[in-house]
Amino acid sequence: MKFDIAVLPGDGIGPEVIDAAVKVLSAVQSKAGHEFRYHYEDIGGAAIEKHGVALTPQALKTCKASDAVLLGAVGDPKWDNPWAKVRPEDGLLALRKHLRLFANLRPVKVLPMLIDSTPFKPEILRGVDMVVVRELTGGLYFGRPKRQWRTSRGRRAVDTMSYSEAEIERIVRSGFELARSRRKKLTSVDKANVLESSRLWRQVTIEVSADFPDVELDHQFVDACSMRLIQRPSEFDVIVTENTFGDILTDEASMLSGSLGMLPSASIAGIPLEGMRTFGLYEPIHGSSPRRARLNMANPIATILSAAMMLQYSLALPGEARAVDRAVQEVLEEGCRTYDIMSDGFTKVGTDEMGELIARKISA
Numbered sequence: 001m002k003f004d005i006a007v008l009p010g011d012g013i014g015p016e017v018i019d020a021a022v023k024v025l026s027a028v029q030s031k032a033g034h035e036f037r038y039h040y041e042d043i044g045g046a047a048i049e050k051h052g053v054a055l056t057p058q059a060l061k062t063c064k065a066s067d068a069v070l071l072g073a074v075g076d077p078k079w080d081n082p083w084a085k086v087r088p089e090d091g092l093l094a095l096r097k098h099l100r101l102f103a104n105l106r107p108v109k110v111l112p113m114l115i116d117s118t119p120f121k122p123e124i125l126r127g128v129d130m131v132v133v134r135e136l137t138g139g140l141y142f143g144r145p146k147r148q149w150r151t152s153r154g155r156r157a158v159d160t161m162s163y164s165e166a167e168i169e170r171i172v173r174s175g176f177e178l179a180r181s182r183r184k185k186l187t188s189v190d191k192a193n194v195l196e197s198s199r200l201w202r203q204v205t206i207e208v209s210a211d212f213p214d215v216e217l218d219h220q221f222v223d224a225c226s227m228r229l230i231q232r233p234s235e236f237d238v239i240v241t242e243n244t245f246g247d248i249l250t251d252e253a254s255m256l257s258g259s260l261g262m263l264p265s266a267s268i269a270g271i272p273l274e275g276m277r278t279f280g281l282y283e284p285i286h287g288s289s290p291r292r293a294r295l296n297m298a299n300p301i302a303t304i305l306s307a308a309m310m311l312q313y314s315l316a317l318p319g320e321a322r323a324v325d326r327a328v329q330e331v332l333e334e335g336c337r338t339y340d341i342m343s344d345g346f347t348k349v350g351t352d353e354m355g356e357l358i359a360r361k362i363s364a
């Protein structure tokens with residue numbers, strides 16, 4: 001089969017981890033007989049330097065014409081100042097909004113061979129296997145008004161956390177559908193004791209739950225959830241939450257797996273039925289880490305696992321997705337580690353080497 005994939009390497013370590021993921025996808029292509037056609041475009045700081053904007057109309061057009069989008073990372077210190085009129089992150093936010101990808105899936109799974117590579121006690125990490133479903137196109141990041149102004153008493157700023165019933169229903173329904181295919185437990189995270197938007201979130205969630213009587217529903221405030229993620233992470237199955245809460249909680253949860261470099265993500269417009277394809281944007285949850293760019297240090301596994309999610313959801317190739325997952329685990333079982341998950345007794349490898357090792361496993 002033939003597939004068109006838009007590739008946006010981005011900034012910092014983005015091009016390096018993307019190269020490793022493409023290397024793995026090429027191994028899948030050769031092994032399974034598919035044809036992956038890659039269409040490269042700029043985004044973020046790279047796009048600002050070349051075109052003056054973080055996302056060009058041509059890049060957006062390429063993404064819309066493809067079967068899926070594979071993204072590296074965006075961000076650079078040279079653009080990281082509060083007075084900048086255009087920022088690398090603007091490209092990513094615009095891409096998510098224009099592509100109408102409202103559901104961000106972030107799986108958090110502690111692999112047995114990495115259980116001693118984290119700051120946590122092993123008994124806390126055993127059995128951790130969850131997915132955070134983050135609402136991606138609403139809330140504080142997109143609500144209006146959003147502005148800063150000067151008054152006679154000094155400067156002020158406002159951001160608006162705004163959600164409609166329809167926006168909440170579609171993301172919560174996606175959470176229930178995913179939970180139904182897993183351990184049938186959904187935790188809805190909000191701040192309903194303080195925020196009106198969270199009260200609406202909880203009301204709608206309760207209403208949608210009537211369509212999923214086989215799924216156990218649990219409500220948690222975001223502060224309590226952040227504590228339980230550290231105390232008893234194995235109790236979670238699927239977490240559904242709004243944009244800002246999801247962003248923060250998944251960065252926290254990444255430490256359970258040992259590193260941000262281990263966590264992939266998929267941004268899609270709802271959970272597809274088995275055997276069906278859905279357009280999506282796939283990216284690691286980590287940033288661009290400019291200090292480590294071009295040093296062959298970055299962990300590409302999050303990007304490679306994001307490519308595996310792309311194979312599953314957008315290309316409807318679940319067997320190939322599982323092959324990538326297996327290859328990652330086999331390389332880790334053999335003791336190969338990038339710097340971020342390195343510990344005594346293992347073999348340290350770089351970005352390129354890790355990608356090559358995983359690709360070889362697939363080819364074999």
